[in-house]
Ligand code: HEM
Ligand SMILES: *[C@@H]1O[C@H](CO)[C@@H](O)[C@H](O)[C@H]1NC(C)=O
Ligand SMILES: *[C@@H]1O[C@H](CO)[C@@H](O)[C@H](O)[C@H]1NC(C)=O
Ligand SMILES: *[C@@H]1O[C@H](CO)[C@@H](O)[C@H](O)[C@H]1NC(C)=O
Ligand SMILES: *[C@@H]1O[C@H](CO)[C@@H](O)[C@H](O)[C@H]1NC(C)=O
């Protein structure tokens with residue numbers, strides 16, 4: 336039987352090339368990567384995967400107790416830092432969970448999202464953050480078990496402990512990911528689903544990374560915590576106010592995103608934030624799905640799940656049954672956590688999560704992507 340990693344790699348190879356071309360024709364107008372650069376991303380990935388899945392190297396799969404012998408302190412350290420940050424700022428769980436999503440969807444769960452950026456103008460990057468939590472954990476890990484734990488695994492664990500901290504279940508998640516040598520910011524615009532997409536568009540983006548309709552609906556349930564900016568609802572309040580929102584709610588959204596009643600594009604308010612779940616904003620529960628039934632989905636992507644025959648039954652199910660939501664969220668989160676992972680001898684274990692190890696700047700390791708390395712993030 337093939338390892339999960341092989342299956343994922345095969346899938347990426349099979350779906351990536353044809354779907355990449357397809358995705359270019361269906362992309363939302365919010366995606367602004369110049370065409371010429373996109374084709375370079377394509378070559379990068381193809382090359383990376385060709386290298387990674389070399390004929391005589393079978394990458395090992397992830398394991399639940401990967402660090403049991405080499406760093407038994409790992410769960411305690413992550414839990415401690417996430418809990419301390421949550422006590423200080425209960426909205427910290429949102430950006431910390433979203434970080435894992437953004438990492439996995441772009442180039443696989445390989446901590447590419449953490450590489451320092453010199454070009455941070457990706458509109459889609461809103462609300463990823465709390466990088467200092469990752470850095471704090473990594474610093475402690477390097478003291479207690481140096482060179483052992485990958486930044487990609489720290490991201491996975493921070494995500495599950497953030498869910499736990501916000502009142503959700505504590506999910507066990509497979510580990511053994513390794514860190515990428517590269518990061519290419521414009522890829523984020525290509526692979527991350529835009530807020531303006533509806534079910535068909537969202538599903539295309541999910542399929543691109545091997546996820547399905549159930550994954551789409553249940554993982555959208557992450558929006559039971561966290562916040563969004565005016566930027567992400569602009570299509571629902573300007574120039575026309577979406578009448579699907581309850582009136583009292585859209586009135587608040589409009590009022591809070593405008594300056595004396597007028598939205599001054601493009602300089603609309605980038606500071607105001609709304610809770611994704613206005614009813615129980617800090618609680619990881621199934622309220623998100625109840626909200627969708629009451630037209631309180633914040634983004635077009637949220638709202639669309641209750642307006643599509645393919646997804647409405649799943650929304651109903653999770654709205655009525657929190658256990659079903661919790662259970663499937665864990666399954667789908669673990670599935671997301673296996674997208675395009677590097678394992679075994681692939682990639683590296685970064686010493687500092689924001690930059691690849693300098694002694695690995697060997698062109699032979701990554702001949703094509705080198706010129707894009709370390710200058711961007713996603
Ligand atoms: C289905 C496609 C998805 C779309 C279109 C989407 C879109 C968005 C947008 C537009 C924001 C707000 C950004 C801002 O304005 O600051 C957001 C926030 C968030 N998203 Fe998603 N998202 C999706 C899926 C996911 C998934 C799969 C997860 C995690 C499993 C996730 C977790 C979050 C979290 C936790 C926040 C809040 C971040 C914070 O509090 O700062 N999202 N998402
Ligand atoms: C990279 O990011 C880290 C924190 O994540 C920061 O401490 C460091 O100063 C940054 N370096 C550069 C060159 O931007
Ligand atoms: C707000 O964000 C948008 C999209 O990223 C950007 O175009 C605009 O210039 C920003 N406005 C301000 C005032 O920073
Ligand atoms: C809009 O702003 C008001 C005043 O700051 C606040 O009370 C209200 O909760 C905000 N509405 C939303 C939907 O965030
Ligand atoms: C990368 O940059 C070097 C020097 O800056 C250049 O010689 C080389 O051709 C570039 N490689 C690619 C693939 O663009």
Ligand SMILES: CC(=O)N[C@H]1CO[C@H](CO)[C@@H](O)[C@@H]1O
Nearest residue numbers: 452455456457458460461463
């Ligand atoms: C974390 C990060 O890269 N944030 C940047 C996202 O993009 C905005 C502008 O669109 C920057 O201001 C942020 O610094």
